[in-house]
Amino acid sequence: MLGVEGEPGEDALAGVELRQLRYFAAVAEAGTVTEAARRLRIAQPSLSQQIRRLERRVGTPLFRRLPHGMEPTEAGRLLLEGTGRAFDELRSSLAAARAVPLTTAVGVCRGVPQSVLATAEEIMASGRRPRFAYRQAESGRQGELLRQGTLAFGILRGPVDTSGLTVRALADEPLGVLLHARHPLAERPELVWSDLSDQRLLWFPSERAPGYAAEVLAHAAARGWTPETLVDSDGGHSLFRHRLIGDDGLVALRTRAGSLGDPDLVWRPVGPEPPRERLLLAAAARTPWARLVAAGS
Numbered sequence: 498m499l500g501v502e503g504e505p506g507e508d509a510l511a512g513v514e515l516r517q518l519r520y521f522a523a524v525a526e527a528g529t530v531t532e533a534a535r536r537l538r539i540a541q542p543s544l545s546q547q548i549r550r551l552e553r554r555v556g557t558p559l560f561r562r563l564p565h566g567m568e569p570t571e572a573g574r575l576l577l578e579g580t581g582r583a584f585d586e587l588r589s590s591l592a593a594a595r596a597v598p599l600t601t602a603v604g605v606c607r608g609v610p611q612s613v614l615a616t617a618e619e620i621m622a623s624g625r626r627p628r629f630a631y632r633q634a635e636s637g638r639q640g641e642l643l644r645q646g647t648l649a650f651g652i653l654r655g656p657v658d659t660s661g662l663t664v665r666a667l668a669d670e671p672l673g674v675l676l677h678a679r680h681p682l683a684e685r686p687e688l689v690w691s692d693l694s695d696q697r698l699l700w701f702p703s704e705r706a707p708g709y710a711a712e713v714l715a716h717a718a719a720r721g722w723t724p725e726t727l728v729d730s731d732g733g734h735s736l737f738r739h740r741l742i743g744d745d746g747l748v749a750l751r752t753r754a755g756s757l758g759d760p761d762l763v764w765r766p767v768g769p770e771p772p773r774e775r776l777l778l779a780a781a782a783r784t785p786w787a788r789l790v791a792a793g794s
Contacts, residue, residue: 517551528566599627604634604651610754636706649786655775656708663787664779670752671771677742688767690720698724699749716772
């Protein structure tokens with residue numbers, strides 16, 4: 498680019514507005530300021546003023562004023578050609594930018610079934626084409642991350658502190674007993690709470706989902722089962738199943754959907770009044786993401 502003295506300068510475009518170039522091209526196409534103003538739906542004096550400002554910024558007349566209209570000068574013709582190329586490039590760049598999928602950060606707690614994740618994606622996408630960037634985040638931390646703006650959405654186990662959040666249910670399923678296939682209780686199609694009286698519970702670190710952990714353990718205690726817990730802090734399925742297999746005094750609590758796919762483990766309903774697992778979709782209140790969460794509630 499050239500500055501006013503013909504030397505390279507970074508301010509050659511300073512003071513030139515995109516609308517002035519658009520107005521300039523409209524006048525060149527229409528042939529008169531009157532017709533261009535009509536097409537642009539602006540006042541003729543305002544259009545004339547913008548053309549004069551552009552000419553002052555360029556430093557040379559851009560039009561010859563003729564009795565019946567206006568035609569570009571040599572300088573105007575060169576600027577018009579460059580403006581056309583610039584507008585074409587800008588339109589192409591805008592179209593390319595709009596075609597890039599949005600990247601949306603989503604926190605996901607452990608053990609979310611694929612069917613629940615698919616339901617969440619339908620809600621979060623809502624007809625758009627976002628790219629979801631998933632990260633494992635414990636339910637106990639997601640509220641803070643959502644309120645901070647680190648996450649756009651969270652998929653977590655309730656109950657949670659919902660202050661400052663918009664929340665909707667994704668799944669609400671009863672928990673049952675998961676145990677190894679040769680466990681003595683596996684022979685029974687259904688279990689009652691008294692069947693578990695001498696069983697220990699393979700459990701997760703409660704700080705991952707403190708509200709959920711407290712609710713489930715309190716629910717079991719109210720029905721006569723206050724088990725010794727063996728905390729599975731590793732979080733991997735291989736070690737989880739290894740602890741269950743072959744131990745006739747150890748069970749876990751899972752939903753049916755979260756217990757499928759392992760031939761060495763079986764799931765049995767327990768009752769009456771089994772505890773429940775509620776998976777939630779959350780977003781910080783008063784955000785565009787919160788509107789998507791609330792839309793289908």
